[in-house]
Amino acid sequence: MKPVTIDDVAKRAGVSIKTVSRVVNREPNVRSATREKVEEAIAALNYRPNPSARGLAGRRSYLIGLLYDNPSPSYLANLHAGVMEACRELEYGLALSPVAYADPDMVAHVRAWLRQAQIDGVIVTPPLSDSAELIAAIRADNIPAIVVSTKGPGIVPAVLIDEEQAAHDMTSHLIGEGHKSIGFIIGHPDHYASERRLAGFRRAMQEAGLAAPDDVVRQGYFDFDSGRTAAVELLDLPSPPTAIFASNDDMAAAVLFEAQARKLSVPGDLAVAGFDDTPLSRQVWPGLTTVRQPIRTIGRTAGKALLDAIGAGGMPADVPEPVVMSFELKRRGSTGPHADD
Amino acid sequence: MKPVTIDDVAKRAGVSIKTVSRVVNREPNVRSATREKVEEAIAALNYRPNPSARGLAGRRSYLIGLLYDNPSPSYLANLHAGVMEACRELEYGLALSPVAYADPDMVAHVRAWLRQAQIDGVIVTPPLSDSAELIAAIRADNIPAIVVSTKGPGIVPAVLIDEEQAAHDMTSHLIGEGHKSIGFIIGHPDHYASERRLAGFRRAMQEAGLAAPDDVVRQGYFDFDSGRTAAVELLDLPSPPTAIFASNDDMAAAVLFEAQARKLSVPGDLAVAGFDDTPLSRQVWPGLTTVRQPIRTIGRTAGKALLDAIGAGGMPADVPEPVVMSFELKRRGSTGPHADD
DNA sequence: GTGAAAGCGCTAACAC
DNA sequence: GTGTTAGCGCTTTCAC
Numbered sequence: 001m002k003p004v005t006i007d008d009v010a011k012r013a014g015v016s017i018k019t020v021s022r023v024v025n026r027e028p029n030v031r032s033a034t035r036e037k038v039e040e041a042i043a044a045l046n047y048r049p050n051p052s053a054r055g056l057a058g059r060r061s062y063l064i065g066l067l068y069d070n071p072s073p074s075y076l077a078n079l080h081a082g083v084m085e086a087c088r089e090l091e092y093g094l095a096l097s098p099v100a101y102a103d104p105d106m107v108a109h110v111r112a113w114l115r116q117a118q119i120d121g122v123i124v125t126p127p128l129s130d131s132a133e134l135i136a137a138i139r140a141d142n143i144p145a146i147v148v149s150t151k152g153p154g155i156v157p158a159v160l161i162d163e164e165q166a167a168h169d170m171t172s173h174l175i176g177e178g179h180k181s182i183g184f185i186i187g188h189p190d191h192y193a194s195e196r197r198l199a200g201f202r203r204a205m206q207e208a209g210l211a212a213p214d215d216v217v218r219q220g221y222f223d224f225d226s227g228r229t230a231a232v233e234l235l236d237l238p239s240p241p242t243a244i245f246a247s248n249d250d251m252a253a254a255v256l257f258e259a260q261a262r263k264l265s266v267p268g269d270l271a272v273a274g275f276d277d278t279p280l281s282r283q284v285w286p287g288l289t290t291v292r293q294p295i296r297t298i299g300r301t302a303g304k305a306l307l308d309a310i311g312a313g314g315m316p317a318d319v320p321e322p323v324v325m326s327f328e329l330k331r332r333g334s335t336g337p338h339a340d341d
Numbered sequence: 342m343k344p345v346t347i348d349d350v351a352k353r354a355g356v357s358i359k360t361v362s363r364v365v366n367r368e369p370n371v372r373s374a375t376r377e378k379v380e381e382a383i384a385a386l387n388y389r390p391n392p393s394a395r396g397l398a399g400r401r402s403y404l405i406g407l408l409y410d411n412p413s414p415s416y417l418a419n420l421h422a423g424v425m426e427a428c429r430e431l432e433y434g435l436a437l438s439p440v441a442y443a444d445p446d447m448v449a450h451v452r453a454w455l456r457q458a459q460i461d462g463v464i465v466t467p468p469l470s471d472s473a474e475l476i477a478a479i480r481a482d483n484i485p486a487i488v489v490s491t492k493g494p495g496i497v498p499a500v501l502i503d504e505e506q507a508a509h510d511m512t513s514h515l516i517g518e519g520h521k522s523i524g525f526i527i528g529h530p531d532h533y534a535s536e537r538r539l540a541g542f543r544r545a546m547q548e549a550g551l552a553a554p555d556d557v558v559r560q561g562y563f564d565f566d567s568g569r570t571a572a573v574e575l576l577d578l579p580s581p582p583t584a585i586f587a588s589n590d591d592m593a594a595a596v597l598f599e600a601q602a603r604k605l606s607v608p609g610d611l612a613v614a615g616f617d618d619t620p621l622s623r624q625v626w627p628g629l630t631t632v633r634q635p636i637r638t639i640g641r642t643a644g645k646a647l648l649d650a651i652g653a654g655g656m657p658a659d660v661p662e663p664v665v666m667s668f669e670l671k672r673r674g675s676t677g678p679h680a681d682d
Numbered sequence: 683g684t685g686a687a688a689g690c691g692c693t694a695a696c697a698c
Numbered sequence: 699g700t701g702t703t704a705g706c707g708c709t710t711t712c713a714c
Contacts, residue, residue, distance in 0.1 A: 052396030
């Protein structure tokens with residue numbers, strides 16, 4: 001069975017192959033009637049351009065890259081799905097590339113990969129997106145790039161939520177339920193989001209006139225085990241907090257785990273809140289109150305912006321303002337009115 | 342910076358481009374003196390063949406595909422990582438393709454994708470891998486394929502674990518801890534593993550001389566909500582089982598959730614076991630006793646076997662025996678001695 | 683054993 | 699707005 005080529009489409013639509021190419025690549029200067037005819041033929045024949053031919057002729061790969069370092073599987077799956085949606089429309093492919101952030105040759109590895117695979121643009125996820133050296137190198141190689149879930153070094157566009165505001169709102173929610181002593185578990189220090197979430201927590205506490213002494217703010221690393229350690233420390237305090245807000249769901253689940261192990265009732269004895277709304281937050285008992293981020297939409301938005309930049313022949317000279325997506329508080333069983341008083 | 346092409350290498354080595362091509366592709370019929378000259382030139386120039394040009398001229402993509410339908414993110418992430426390991430050595434790329442199993446045009450969509458993207462071979466995951474129609478179509482198109490986590494229709498190689506034995510061993514473990522009435526939650530009916538795990542459960546019960554009446558065997562669909570429904574039904578029974586074995590971790594977590602909601606103590610009042618050893622199994626309280634599968638190794642093994650077949654010019658005439666990987670029982674807090682008697 | 687020529691399917695440049 | 703022509707860098711085919 002011979003693959004459908006651009007010639008077949010051109011013949012069926014009664015136009016030249018160049019016009020088909022224009023339609024496929026969303027170029028201007030095509031009359032809409034012509035465009036429709038071509039689109040009809042593409043659909044009827046179920047035509048898909050041959051990526052190798054495109055790459056060879058266009059001196060690019062029609063591939064965008066997604067760089068990540070060990071994110072939570074659901075984060076990656078959602079982001080990936082979102083970026084794919086953006087790619088599908090423009091017939092772009094998506095190449096995933098795991099990168100070891102801590103590798104001393106990390107920047108060199110990434111550059112080699114981008115060049116070798118002829119990647120046309122990249123989406124960079126935390127914590128890689130906060131490596132000023134990496135982002136600068138990618139820009140220097142003149143490869144369009146976008147960072148997600150962080151502002152990055154400010155030299156490429158970003159798509160994110162207002163982490164500070166989200167953490168503020170969650171903290172305020174806990175305060176509104178009567179909690180006065182709230183523990184906080186910070187995320188991985190290399191992530192932009194960690195600092196913002198802590199800032200939001202502090203602002204909300206301050207606005208309510210509540211204290212947030214150093215011993216109720218603990219360092220975690222976004223993983224379950226560090227969350228458990230932090231939970232142990234917080235609950236071993238002479239007067240432990242009545243609520244704990246962890247910077248992500250994995251760590252919040254660990255707090256829940258430790259609370260259960262101590263036979264504390266949740267939320268009666270201890271309220272727990274997380275961040276991210278991962279599947280985990282619905283699967284632990286009681287369900288985790290958390291902040292939902294539209295990861296998939298972030299992926300789609302970043303993908304579209306990146307493809308726009310590629311289509312426009314590169315990144316614009318001045319960096320656009322970060323795109324800020326909305327978030328949502330999801331209230332589940334792990335938080336509730338504080339009744340100790 | 343102009344990329345080094347095959348012409349540059351040919352010029353420097355003083356041979357024709359065809360000879361360079363022969364050396365690069367490890368074809369026979371090149372005198373070793375010639376080969377060495379060419380290799381020297383390749384090294385000196387740091388030449389890498391352009392994948393697009395290779396793909397276009399050679400009518401293949403140097404890409405393998407991974408077909409999936411909504412698997413758990415951690416399953417996909419691990420499998421993906423394993424397949425990538427296999428790809429890296431041979432400079433192959435990996436393209437992911439989400440497929441809607443229930444789509445009436447599913448087979449046509451997959452065939453179109455394989456054809457248009459010129460995919461050189463595919464790895465197919467459950468439940469797609471159990472669609473005899475799909476696998477037959479892929480074989481008919483003469484595209485090398487391998488199924489994982491299932492035996493498939495038997496016309497392509499498979500990499501899996503002995504699901505029946507694993508479920509048998511877990512059931513025996515529960516029996517060994519004193520449970521006589523054990524509930525079972527079946528997985529999604531379209532998955533091969535579901536049937537095998539049920540069979541293993543039944544065999545273990547039978548070997549122990551225990552009954553497994555129909556009302557303690559409930560249908561689930563591998564997701565949390567169906568697990569919860571099944572758990573409710575089982576726990577509402579006039580004499581509920583003292584242990585529940587769910588066919589995967591998501592459903593087992595739902596059993597745990599329902600047990601907590603009913604203030605049942607686990608494992609005292611109810612023991613719970615899962616399957617897959619997803620991250621979730623360590624993050625719920627108490628930790629889930631479960632079966633660990635080496636997903637990443639399965640991916641690497643399948644990837645290597647597929648690349649071997651591609652390199653050998655296609656699938657061998659007779660289908661090799663399935664590769665059976667080992668599994669492991671992970672004992673955590675959700676199971677323990679039964680003390681009711 | 684080696685080379686010359688003919689494309690693979692598409693985009694870029696420029697003509698109309 | 700649309701078509702024509704000339705490659706992109708490689709493998710294939712078939713000469714020698």
